[in-house]
Amino acid sequence: MRWTRQGVLAFGRRLPCTIGRGGLSEDKREGDGATPRGLHHVTGCLYRPDRVSAPAPWALPILPGMLWSDASGDARYNQMVLAPYAPSHEVLRRADPLYDIVLLTDWNWPLAETGRGSAIFLHQWRRPGYPTEGCLAFARPDIRWLAERAAPGTPILI
Structure with a gap:
């Protein structure tokens, strides 16, 4: 996969996407x-x-209590954690559909450097052109199509 101003080129297709x-x-930097x-x-x-079928046999379900740590000073920074978790975090099981399908990336992972940013995901967008907090976001059918093809190790050039 490769990001361009016209979208992400992936598996022979161009998929419109938004960035941070x-x-x-x-x-x-965290929060930028x-x-x-x-x-x-x-x-x-x-x-x-509860909303979509698995896009790939290796995909993991998002269950209640699954969170992602964005607490840069914590030992579990930029990792999935489970509630209860007091430090700063992002809820993965959201009320909106943005995280119905999420591709995780190796940005600042697995050994996170404090303050270098967390949770750089590929996920559904709110609407075309609406920016993210740093992720790449796609139309609902496009993130599903991508998740069906992008196995672990698939490169993403931004």
Whole structure:
């Protein structure tokens, strides 16, 4: 996969996508809203089993209490954690459909550097052109199509 201003080129198709409200960054920081430039890789896939079927046999269901740590000073920074978890975090089982299908990336993972940013995912967008907090976001049918094809290790060039 490769990001361009016209969308992500993946598996012979161009998929419209949005990036972070902070644009692209060579020096990603937690909370800056930027999408980090560089070569990243798909590391996993999560999905909401109460809303969609598994997009791949290796995808993991998002269950109640699953969170993602964005607490840069915590030992579990930029990792999936389970509630209860007091440090800052993002809820993976959201009320909206943005995380119904999520491709995880290796940005600042598995050994997270404090403050370099967390939770750079590929997920559904709110609407075309609406920026993310640093992720890549796609139309619902496109994120499903992508998740059906992008196995762990698939490169993502931004």
